[in-house]
Amino acid sequence: MEPEQPSPDTEHESLHEEQHLPPPTLWPIGFAIGIVVVLVGLVINPELISSIGAVIAIVFGFLWARDATAELRGQPLVVEPERREMREAGEGMTAPPADQQGVALPPVPETAVTRSRFLEGATLGLGGVIGGLITVPVAGFALLPSFLSQKQHKVDLGPLSTFPLNKWYIATFTVDPMQGEVSRRTAFIRNNGTVTDSKGNASPSFTIISNRCAHLGCPVQANGPTGQKFTGNPSITEHTDNGRVDLESVLPAGYGCPCHGGQYDPEGNRIAGPPVRALDRYAFEVDNGRLILLSTYSVAKVVGTGAQAKIYKYKQAGPGQHVDGPEQWFYPLQPPHH
Amino acid sequence: MAVRRKPTKAELRRQRMEELVNFPLDWLEERSGLIGGVRYFLFRNVPADVNWMQTLGSAALTAFLVQAITGVILAMYYVPSAATDPATGKPVAWESIVNISDGVFMGWLVRGMHRWGASVFIILMFLHMGRVFLFGAYKYPRELNWIIGVLILVMGMMEGFTGYLLPWDQTAYWATVVGINLNGTAPFLGPWLAQFLRGGQEIGGETLTRFYSLHMLVIPGAIMALIGLHLYLVIRLGVTSPPWSKDAAGMEPEQEEEPRLRPGLTRPVPRPAGASALQAEPGGRE
Numbered sequence: 001m002e003p004e005q006p007s008p009d010t011e012h013e014s015l016h017e018e019q020h021l022p023p024p025t026l027w028p029i030g031f032a033i034g035i036v037v038v039l040v041g042l043v044i045n046p047e048l049i050s051s052i053g054a055v056i057a058i059v060f061g062f063l064w065a066r067d068a069t070a071e072l073r074g075q076p077l078v079v080e081p082e083r084r085e086m087r088e089a090g091e092g093m094t095a096p097p098a099d100q101q102g103v104a105l106p107p108v109p110e111t112a113v114t115r116s117r118f119l120e121g122a123t124l125g126l127g128g129v130i131g132g133l134i135t136v137p138v139a140g141f142a143l144l145p146s147f148l149s150q151k152q153h154k155v156d157l158g159p160l161s162t163f164p165l166n167k168w169y170i171a172t173f174t175v176d177p178m179q180g181e182v183s184r185r186t187a188f189i190r191n192n193g194t195v196t197d198s199k200g201n202a203s204p205s206f207t208i209i210s211n212r213c214a215h216l217g218c219p220v221q222a223n224g225p226t227g228q229k230f231t232g233n234p235s236i237t238e239h240t241d242n243g244r245v246d247l248e249s250v251l252p253a254g255y256g257c258p259c260h261g262g263q264y265d266p267e268g269n270r271i272a273g274p275p276v277r278a279l280d281r282y283a284f285e286v287d288n289g290r291l292i293l294l295s296t297y298s299v300a301k302v303v304g305t306g307a308q309a310k311i312y313k314y315k316q317a318g319p320g321q322h323v324d325g326p327e328q329w330f331y332p333l334q335p336p337h338h
Numbered sequence: 339m340a341v342r343r344k345p346t347k348a349e350l351r352r353q354r355m356e357e358l359v360n361f362p363l364d365w366l367e368e369r370s371g372l373i374g375g376v377r378y379f380l381f382r383n384v385p386a387d388v389n390w391m392q393t394l395g396s397a398a399l400t401a402f403l404v405q406a407i408t409g410v411i412l413a414m415y416y417v418p419s420a421a422t423d424p425a426t427g428k429p430v431a432w433e434s435i436v437n438i439s440d441g442v443f444m445g446w447l448v449r450g451m452h453r454w455g456a457s458v459f460i461i462l463m464f465l466h467m468g469r470v471f472l473f474g475a476y477k478y479p480r481e482l483n484w485i486i487g488v489l490i491l492v493m494g495m496m497e498g499f500t501g502y503l504l505p506w507d508q509t510a511y512w513a514t515v516v517g518i519n520l521n522g523t524a525p526f527l528g529p530w531l532a533q534f535l536r537g538g539q540e541i542g543g544e545t546l547t548r549f550y551s552l553h554m555l556v557i558p559g560a561i562m563a564l565i566g567l568h569l570y571l572v573i574r575l576g577v578t579s580p581p582w583s584k585d586a587a588g589m590e591p592e593q594e595e596e597p598r599l600r601p602g603l604t605r606p607v608p609r610p611a612g613a614s615a616l617q618a619e620p621g622g623r624e
C-alpha cells in the first residue's frame with residue numbers, strides 16, 4: 001500500500017467532504033449502561049435498582065437523541081478537525097528516485113511502519129487469533145472423541161460347562177448393552193479342551209473366531225448344518241451380564257461371506273475370494289469358571305488346528321488391511337484400539 | 339410523431355399500474371444493484387449455436403435444488419436415533435422412516451422424490467461432465483471450473499454415501515460397513531479416516547448422528563458454496579460454442595491480427611478453440 005503524504009490543505013478538504021456523517025457521540029454508552037442496570041435490577045431489586053437504571057437510560061437517551069438530531073434542527077455542528085501530527089518529511093515512505101523529484105529525500109529507516117500497515121497487520125493478526133481460538137476447540141471436538149477413551153468391553157458367555165469338547169457353536173451376544181441391538185456380534189467358538197505348557201501348567205483352550213469378514217467387514221456365515229438334528233448338540237440361549245447370549249450348534253466346513261464371496265476354512269484361513277488375511281479372533285479369559293471374551297486381534301494365517309494350532313497373531317487391523325507381507329507398510333500407524 | 343393530447347383514462351390507469359410494478363424493482367435496484375445483476379445474468383451473450391446438451395448443468399442444478407427442498411422436509415419427520423423404541427423393540431430412526439412412508443400425508447412422495455432424485459442428481463452430474471469433456475470445454479481458461487466441478491461431484495457422492503445410512507435398515511447398515519472399511523484400506527491415513535467416520539471403533543448411534551449432520555448440513559453447505567463459484571466462473575468466462583461451430587469459435591477476422599487484451603490480463607490471451615463469448619467485454623459480445 002502506498003502511504004500518502006497529504007499536504008495540510010488537502011487533508012482539510014477531504015474532511016469537509018465527510019461531514020455528512022453525524023458527529024461521534026458517547027451518550028449511547030450511558031444509555032446502554034442504563035439498560036443493563038434496568039435488566040440487572042429486574043433480577044435483584046426491581047423497585048430500586050431498575051428505577052435508577054431507568055433514570056440513567058432516560059437521561060442519556062435524551063442527550064443522545066438531542067445530539068443525533070442536532071443537524072436536523074439546524075444547529076451548527078462542532079466537529080473537531082482530526083489532528084494528525086505532521087510526519088517528518090519522508091517518514092514511512094520510501095524515497096522516490098531522485099530523477100522523479102529532482103531532490104533526493106533523506107534515507108528512510110527500514111523499520112518504519114505506517115498507520116495503515118499497522119492496522120492491516122493488527123486486523124489480520126487479531127482475526128487470526130480469534131479464528132484460531134474458535135477453530136481449535138471446535139476441530140478438537142469434531143475429531144478427537146472418535147479416538148479417545150475407546151472402552152474395552154468384556155463379554156460374559158456363561159460357564160465353561162456350556163461348551164462340550166470339540167463342538168462348534170455360533171455365539172451371538174451384545175458387546176455393549178448400553179448401545180443395544182446395534183452392538184450384537186457373532187463368533188464361532190470351539191472348546192479345545194486343556195493344554196499343558198512346557199512348565200506343566202494346564203489351561204483351557206478355545207478357538208473363538210470373529211465373523212467379521214477380513215475383506216470389508218460383512219458377516220461371514222458358517223457353511224454347514226446347524227441344530228441338534230444334524231450336530232447332536234442342543235442350541236442354547238442363556239442370560240449373562242451382557243444380556244441374551246445365543247449359542248447355536250453347527251458343523252462348519254468353513255465360512256462364507258455373502259457380500260463378495262470370500263471363503264474361509266474352519267480355522268478361519270482365507271481359501272478363496274477377496275479377503276486379505278484370515279478371520280480375526282477374540283482373546284479370552286476364564287473368570288470364575290465362566291468364559292469371558294476380550295478384545296479381538298488380527299490373524300495372518302493359522303497352521304494346524306485346535307489347541308495345537310500355530311496362530312500368526314497381529315494387533316487388530318481394520319478389514320481389508322494386510323497385517324503381513326510388504327502391504328503391511330501401508331498401515332504403519334493404527335488408531336488407538338481397546 | 340406523437341400528437342399531444344390528454345391521456346385517456348385507460349392510458350392513465352396503465353401508467354399507474356406500470357409505476358406500481360416498477361416502484362419496488364427500482365427501490366431494490368437503487369439499494370442493491372440486484373436487478374441489474376439478474377438482468378446481466380439472464381441477458382448476457384452466449385454463442386449463437388449453443389446446444390441442448392449445454393442445459394445439462396442447469397438440469398443437475400435443478401436436481402440438487404429438488405434434493406435440498408425434499409431433504410429439508412424429510413428432516414422435519416426423520417429422527418436420527420439408533421436407540422431402540424421400548425414399545426416396539428425397533429430402532430427409532432428406522433421407525434421414523436416407516437412413518438414418513440406410511441404415516442405422514444404424502445410422505446411417500448417426498449421420500450420417493452428424495453430417494454430417486456439422489457440417483458437422478460448423480461446421473462445428471464455425470465452427463466454434464468461428459469458434455470464438458472466431449473465439447474473440450476474444460477480447456478483454457480476454464481480448467482479451474484473443471485476442478486470445481488470435480489469437487490462438486492465428489493461432494494455429491496459423499497451425499498449419497500451418508501444419506502444411504504439414514505434409513506438404518508440391514509441394507510443401510512451393511513452398505514455403510516463395507517463403504518467405511520473400503521475407506522479404511524486407503525494407505526497410511528485410511529484406518530484413521532474410517533475410525534473418524536464411524537465415530538469410534540464400531541458402527542453405532544454415533545455413526546448415524548454424524549452421518550446425518552454431514553448429510554444435511556456440512557456437505558450441502560459445501561455444495562452450495564461450490565455451485566456459487568462454479569456459476570460465477572461460467573458467467574465470467576462465458577460458455578463455449580460446440581466443437582462443430584460454424585462461427586469458427588468466435589474468431590472474428592478483424593480481431594485476428596492483434597489479440598485484444600482483456601482488463602486484468604497483461605499478456606495477450608491465446609484464443610482457445612470454441613471460446614467465443616470469452617472475448618466479449620464485460621457487457622457482452624457485440
Ligand code: HEM
Pocket residue numbers: 402405406407408409410412413416435449452453455456457459494497498501502503504505553554555558561
Ligand atoms: C445433494 C444431494 C443429495 C443426495 C444425493 C442425497 C441422497 C440421499 C439418499 C441416497 C438418501 C437415502 C434415501 C432413502 O433411503 O430414502 C437420503 C436420505 C435423506 N436425506 Fe438426502 N441427499 C441429498 C441432499 C439432502 C439435503 C440437502 C437434505 C436436508 C437438508 C437431505 C436430507 C435427507 C434426509 C432427512 C434423509 C432421510 C430420509 C430418507 O431416507 O428417506 N438430503 N439422501
Ligand code: FES
Pocket residue numbers: 213214215216217218257258259260261262273274275
Ligand atoms: S466383505 Fe466379505 S468378501 Fe467382501
